Amino acid sequence: MLDMINFTTVPAFLLIFVRIAAFFVTLPLFSYRTIPAPFKIGFSFFLALIFVYTVDASEIPINETYFLLLMKEAIVGLFVGLIAYIILAAIQIAGGFIDFQMGFAIANVIDPQTGAQSPLTGQYFYMIALLFLLSVNGHYLLIDGMYYSYQLIPIDAFIPFHNGSIADFVIDTFNQMFLIAFQMAIPIVGCLFLVDVALGIIARTVPQLNVFVVGLPLKIGVSFVVILFFLSLYVVLVKNLFSTMFDTMRGLMQIFGGA
Incomplete structure (x- = not known):
């Protein structure tokens, strides 16, 4: 049994296992708390077992540089997964913009996947x-x-x-993420701005009407109608968001690889 095992691939296997496990720490959908840690470790192990025979991995000696390679693999997995999570966080930021205009900014919910507080509309779009x-x-x-x-x-x-180039790429990714969040939030935020203008005109023409009492349920109702109307647009935006996420991951890998 021991003769069938190629022990020369063990150092390469450990390097591959560290990168995949680091991917699962920050990568969207795989890093969530609802996925058990033993499943992540076992899945990383079997993926590394498959990759070690398909990746061009020559015999890597275990010396003082090997531990630096282990740190490099962990950094690659963490950074690439994190850059993908940053792009996907545009949905939460767009929901924060919308909730601020709707009046839901004070009502946050706990995201079961990450354990952090998230806006109501952002959590809805995120699902x-x-x-x-x-x-x-x-x-x-x-x-x-x-x-x-x-x-x-x-x-x-x-x-x-x-x-x-790595710092410039991360800064450009942040800018792109906020731009995507603004594009997702602008239909509802723009409609609510028009509602605020209309309420301001009503407050000036009909002083007897308490716009603070009428305005909050009116803005919530208008927001729900606009969300229902623009839901097909959000599916297209989410599709473009995932394309941007994969392109960003590929771009960061190219920079890490020296391309």
Whole structure:
């Protein structure tokens, strides 16, 4: 039995296992608290067992640089998963913009996946986005991204931290994330701004009417109608959001690989 095991692939297997496990710490959909930790570890183990025979991994000696390679693999997995999570956080930010205009900004809920507080509308859109991701087999694309990361970032190569391209790329990603959130929130926020203008005109023409009492349920009702009307638009925006997320992951991998 021991003769059938190729012990020369154990160092490469450990490097692959560290990167995949680090992916599952921050990668959307796989990093959530509702997925048990033993499942993540076991899934990472079997994926690494498959990848070690498909990835071009020569014999890697265990020396002083090997531990630096382990740290590099953990950094690659954490950063690539985190950049994908940052793009997906645009949905939560868009929901925060909408809730602030609706009057729901004070009412947050606990996201069971992350354990953090999230806006009501943002959580609603986030659930739609995750269901859309599962319906189009996006979780398979994320696993494909793990596999193709070894073509862009070899396991025996180091990350070129000497240039500032990584910091510039992260800043551009933040800007793109806020732009996507603004595009998702602008239909409802714009309609609620018109409602505020109309309430201001009513307050000036009919002083006897208490617009503070009428305005809150009116804005909530208008928001629900606009969300129902623009729901098909949000599906298209979520589709573009996932395309942006995969492109961002690929771009960061290319920078890590020195491309």
